[in-house]
Amino acid sequence: MSTSALITSIADVGKSAREKLPNYAWAYYSWTSADGKTYQDNLEAFRRYRLIPRNLRDVSIRDTSVTVLGTRLDIPVAIGPTALHRLAHPEAELATAKGAAAMNTAMVLGSFANHSIEEFAEAAPSGIHWFYMLFYKDRRHMKRQLDRAERAGYTAIFLTVDQPFFPFSVDKSPRVSPRAYTVPLSFPNVIDVEPPHAFGSTEYRACLTAVVKEPPTWEDVEWVRENTRLPVVLKGVLSAEDARMAVERGVNGILVSNHGGREQDGVPATNCSRLCVCESLLTSCPTSSARFDGKAEVYVDGGVRTGTDVLKALALGARCVFIGRPALWGLAHNGAEGVQQILQILTDELSLAMARTGCAKISDIQPSLLVHQSYYGIPAVRAVQMSKY
Ligand SMILES: Cc1cc2nc3c(=O)[nH]c(=O)nc-3n(C[C@H](O)[C@H](O)[C@H](O)COP(=O)(O)O)c2cc1C
Numbered sequence: 001m002s003t004s005a006l007i008t009s010i011a012d013v014g015k016s017a018r019e020k021l022p023n024y025a026w027a028y029y030s031w032t033s034a035d036g037k038t039y040q041d042n043l044e045a046f047r048r049y050r051l052i053p054r055n056l057r058d059v060s061i062r063d064t065s066v067t068v069l070g071t072r073l074d075i076p077v078a079i080g081p082t083a084l085h086r087l088a089h090p091e092a093e094l095a096t097a098k099g100a101a102a103m104n105t106a107m108v109l110g111s112f113a114n115h116s117i118e119e120f121a122e123a124a125p126s127g128i129h130w131f132y133m134l135f136y137k138d139r140r141h142m143k144r145q146l147d148r149a150e151r152a153g154y155t156a157i158f159l160t161v162d163q164p165f166f167p168f169s170v171d172k173s174p175r176v177s178p179r180a181y182t183v184p185l186s187f188p189n190v191i192d193v194e195p196p197h198a199f200g201s202t203e204y205r206a207c208l209t210a211v212v213k214e215p216p217t218w219e220d221v222e223w224v225r226e227n228t229r230l231p232v233v234l235k236g237v238l239s240a241e242d243a244r245m246a247v248e249r250g251v252n253g254i255l256v257s258n259h260g261g262r263e264q265d266g267v268p269a270t271n272c273s274r275l276c277v278c279e280s281l282l283t284s285c286p287t288s289s290a291r292f293d294g295k296a297e298v299y300v301d302g303g304v305r306t307g308t309d310v311l312k313a314l315a316l317g318a319r320c321v322f323i324g325r326p327a328l329w330g331l332a333h334n335g336a337e338g339v340q341q342i343l344q345i346l347t348d349e350l351s352l353a354m355a356r357t358g359c360a361k362i363s364d365i366q367p368s369l370l371v372h373q374s375y376y377g378i379p380a381v382r383a384v385q386m387s388k389y
């Protein structure tokens with residue numbers, strides 16, 4: 001599929017990316033833990049919800065904007081942190097930043113990026129920049145990174161908490177094929193001075209393992225909270241108890257995520273987990289769900305591929321969603337414009353889904369729009385059995 005071929009969906013962009021990317025890059029981006037059950041579940045779980053539209057409302061104008069961490073985004077879709085954009089495009093994260101800025105939405109710069117905190121911010125000066133910082137053994141390094149992010153105009157710090165050990169420390173078969181190392185890569189945000197070892201070599205991996213803190217603990221989160229004035233978001237929370245502990249420590253946002261099915265296999269799809277987070281909070285501290293909502297925002301990622309998925313995630317209670325692989329597909333498909341195109345497709349689809357379900361603005365998207373298929377699960381099973389005869 002060429003760049004000029006008719007592209008009408010995220011799936012089309014994914015197909016184009018598959019054709020354009022070398023096998024090692026496609027393999028890394030598509031990689032999942034174990035047999036990919038959790039990844040598949042992320043995709044399928046959205047389809048398990050059905051929508052009950054409200055009709056005859058004035059939806060002639062739809063407003064898809066939302067406020068996240070005090071910043072207005074034109075769409076409730078932001079780009080999450082992903083590593084190694086350089087495998088998809090020579091401009092790497094700089095192009096992704098431009099695509100996000102063109103749609104006036106936020107992007108989280110991953111620490112495993114080819115470009116520094118400052119280069120990224122300068123590439124898209126009008127953009128909304130958030131920074132995913134690693135936990136390091138040396139707190140002075142963390143403090144320097146927090147200060148640099150603040151000075152460069154970033155407006156939030158993301159901490160990933162579902163990766164106690166990094167792939168370069170523990171993966172038995174490498175997540176990134178050695179063939180990828182023919183591409184010039186570096187990690188300026190992780191290592192101050194690039195070591196003289198070949199990128200990806202055992203020695204290079206040992207340099208990374210030497211600096212990162214594995215595994216991080218709540219004490220590290222508390223330290224970050226105390227050492228930056230920026231809002232702090234924990235990414236990778238699946239348990240209600242962890243969400244509560246985060247809120248107690250002054251965390252400002254919870255990104256419900258299973259790392260796109262790339263960490264622990266067998267965990268639930270994230271949109272189910274979101275329900276777990278909320279339901280348990282409601283059950284265990286009945287008076288505090290409002291307090292929780294007031295104190296921290298909740299977001300979700302994993303398997304978002306259509307505007308209807310976005311609508312469903314918001315109806316489940318997420319303030320906004322994040323995308324991982326689709327942004328990489330857009331980047332591979334057509335650089336910054338491809339990333340913009342991905343976001344435009346999701347915007348157009350969301351806007352149409354809002355019209356068809358009677359929502360003129362984001363706050364109209366309510367839980368009552370959704371019914372889970374288990375609601376009519378027994379009749380559905382009977383129908384399958386009947387259909388044999
Ligand atoms: C190639 C790739 C690299 C990723 N790198 C990181 C990372 O460095 N840090 C992180 O917190 N999450 C990382 N993620 C996870 C994403 O932030 C996100 O949780 C996930 O991709 C969402 O699922 P989706 O790809 O179905 O949208 C990565 C995901 C992919 C696909």
Ligand SMILES: CCCCCCC(=O)C(=O)O
Nearest residue numbers: 083112166167175176262
């Ligand atoms: C070569 C560095 C890769 C770091 C891990 C990135 C990641 O989280 C992933 O899912 O892949």
